[in-house]
């Protein structure tokens with residue numbers, strides 16, 4: 001194939017104006033939207049090649065998820081809903097770092113290395129979030145796909161999990177479900193309605209939910225879902241788009257700031273479900289009768305789900321495990337290993353790493369503390385569950401219904417919410433019953449801006465900092481002074497900052513530890529602006 005057209009369109013419509021090296025991050029490329037046009041165009045080119053390479057449909061999602069509105073980004077979806085294969089992350093980085101004229105040789109290099117038959121057809125599914133820049137960037141992706149002779153199907157504004165779902169369904173010939181947006185809503189709502197056919201109330205369980213849509217696509221997705229669902233949940237949607245996306249609301253705000261989302265009435269003892277800007281993460285929270293705020297994050301969801309599934313698979317000889325990251329609260333890991341006896345593995349941040357590790361179990365539950373995760377079932381597990389269900393094993397019958405509520409293709413805020421609601425309902429638990437299962441160690445997250453975040457490198461699933469030299473020793477010394485202290489630092493792969501995590505025996509200590517470690521980062525790694533003073 002001749003890539004002259006790809007170069008021409010790049011030079012005329014999507015010229016590259018930066019020379020700074022750009023790296024594929026935690027979830028694709030992400031930066032300020034006005035610097036992304038050439039990257040989006042090139043990801044369209046890449047998706048066209050990847051589709052030929054795999055003889056499958058590839059997905060391109062335009063979103064910066066939890067980031068603020070001026071940012072945007074791109075996530076590439078591989079044939080079975082996975083994140084882009086690691087070898088292709090390298091190709092993506094090469095292509096983005098090429099000059100406009102260099103695009104041709106970069107593409108030729110990929111074709112030759114991956115042995116791609118360029119005469120094959122290429123089909124790319126494209127979706128986008130609600131950001132004002134997403135439409136323009138979508139055009140750039142489509143221009144890229146077209147410039148390498150590919151075809152596209154534009155799904156318009158959809159959540160990230162919906163795009164993963166339709167890509168998977170299309171590629172497996174509809175076995176997982178119908179490859180349409182409506183097919184997605186119908187599949188999970190039908191499964192949920194079935195699970196609720198026995199009634200809506202049970203014990204302390206109350207089906208009332210305050211839903212925080214983060215002013216993004218998650219609000220649209222929930223209202224569409226409610227249209228498909230019977231009245232087994234009483235959901236009121238807030239932050240539907242009247243405010244600014246992710247601003248003072250949404251899953252990331254609630255998790256990091258540990259605060260009730262703005263725009264949602266402060267109703268006591270009613271659970272609030274917050275999703276992020278592309279609806280792939282979910283965080284629960286509630287206010288008790290004294291108005292005290294409690295948050296139930298990805299760790300609480302993971303332990304709730306893993307505990308429930310473990311009961312259901314008893315006797316089926318299946319290995320169930322949980323995958324967490326360094327951000328997992330120490331109390332959650334202790335609870336799940338010591339109390340529930342479920343094995344836990346620790347992966348690097350990024351669902352792509354967790355997903356991969358979860359494949360080692362027959363049933364792999366994976367969740368990041370930030371609320372991003374799902375459950376995946378191996379072929380062996382599916383067959384064992386189906387056989388036992390056909391033999392009228394009650395637990396297996398229930399499990400096979402639960403399976404259909406789960407979006408195994410990727411973390412999915414709405415499907416995860418329905419899974420949580422299923423477990424709470426089955427247990428007859430209120431949100432505070434759920435919260436009482438174990439008590440989180442107080443923790444704090446902070447961000448520090450440095451001149452070049454790449455100077456921070458880590459090892460041991462990001463729990464140990466390798467460079468700059470001396471930083472880890474300083475962190476060790478600081479941590480030693482805190483009861484139950486733990487802290488680590490890592491460069492973000494989605495924002496131009498370094499993240500700091502700290503936990504300790506009290507909130508004051510956790511805050512203090514986070515500030516001291518943030519100052520160490522500031523000093524060792526070339527901090528910019530004011531020295532960190534207060535948790536932010």
Ligand code: G16
Nearest residue numbers: 026027065066350351492493494495
């Ligand atoms: C993305 C990834 C998540 C990751 C998060 C933060 O989420 O998919 O796995 O935890 O970024 O990553 P980092 O700490 O490297 O900035 P999302 O929801 O923003 O796409």
